[in-house]
Amino acid sequence: MHVLWQCHATNDVWSEAIKAVQKWRVGEGDLLGLLEELVKKLTQAKMEETIAIMRGLWLRRNTFVFENKLLSHNNVIRAAIDSLEEYQTTNVQMTENRSRAEGLDQKWKPPNVNCLKANWDAALDVKLRRVGLGVIIRNNKGEVMATGCDSKSYVEQPAIAEGWALSKAMELCKDLSFNRVILEGDA
Incomplete structure (x- = not known):
C-alpha cells in the first residue's frame, strides 16, 4: 500500500498521472479500502489506467530495490499506458477470435484417463508484429492442471x-514433467 499510494517517492507519478486522483488524500489505510473508493469514483477506463500505473509503481520499486535504478515518473506513466493499450488490443483480438471459434461449434473433448490435454492458441497482431500465446492443460475431468501465456515480437506469419x-505448450509440459499429453491447437 505504501509504495503504491502513500510514499513520497510516488507523489511525482500521481501528480503527473490521472487528474481525478491527484488531489485525493494519501491516508487510505489499506489497499482494499483504496480500491473500493477508486471503483466508486472513477470510470472503468480511469480505473484501468490507475491500476496500470499502480503496477508500474510496483515495478519501479522493484527496479530500484534490485537494480538500484530509479525510473522517472514519465517512464512509469508511459510504460503503464503502453502496457494497458497492449492488453486492451490483445483482449479485443482474443474476443474476436473467440467469437469466430464459437461459430465453428467446437466442443472440447477430454483425453483418456491418465492423460492430459494441452490446448494452445496464438493471437497475431500483424500491424504491430506481435503475438500473444496461451496454453491450458486439463485432465480427463476437465480440471485445469496448468496455464501459461507469453508474447513474442517480430512475428508476421x-x-x-x-x-x-x-x-x-511443449515447454510448459516439459517443465511440469507432464509426459502423457495430447497437444491440440485450433489451426
Whole structure:
C-alpha cells in the first residue's frame, strides 16, 4: 500500500498521472479500502489506467530495490499506458477470435484417463508484429492442471505464431514433467 499510494517517492507519478486522483488524500489505510473508493469514483477506463500505473509503481520499486535504478515518473506513466493499450488490443483480438471459434461449434473433448490435454492458441497482431500465446492443460475431468501465456515480437506469419504457441505448450509440459499429453491447437 505504501509504495503504491502513500510514499513520497510516488507523489511525482500521481501528480503527473490521472487528474481525478491527484488531489485525493494519501491516508487510505489499506489497499482494499483504496480500491473500493477508486471503483466508486472513477470510470472503468480511469480505473484501468490507475491500476496500470499502480503496477508500474510496483515495478519501479522493484527496479530500484534490485537494480538500484530509479525510473522517472514519465517512464512509469508511459510504460503503464503502453502496457494497458497492449492488453486492451490483445483482449479485443482474443474476443474476436473467440467469437469466430464459437461459430465453428467446437466442443472440447477430454483425453483418456491418465492423460492430459494441452490446448494452445496464438493471437497475431500483424500491424504491430506481435503475438500473444496461451496454453491450458486439463485432465480427463476437465480440471485445469496448468496455464501459461507469453508474447513474442517480430512475428508476421500466422503459422509462425501458432508454432510459438505449440512450443510454449511443449515447454510448459516439459517443465511440469507432464509426459502423457495430447497437444491440440485450433489451426
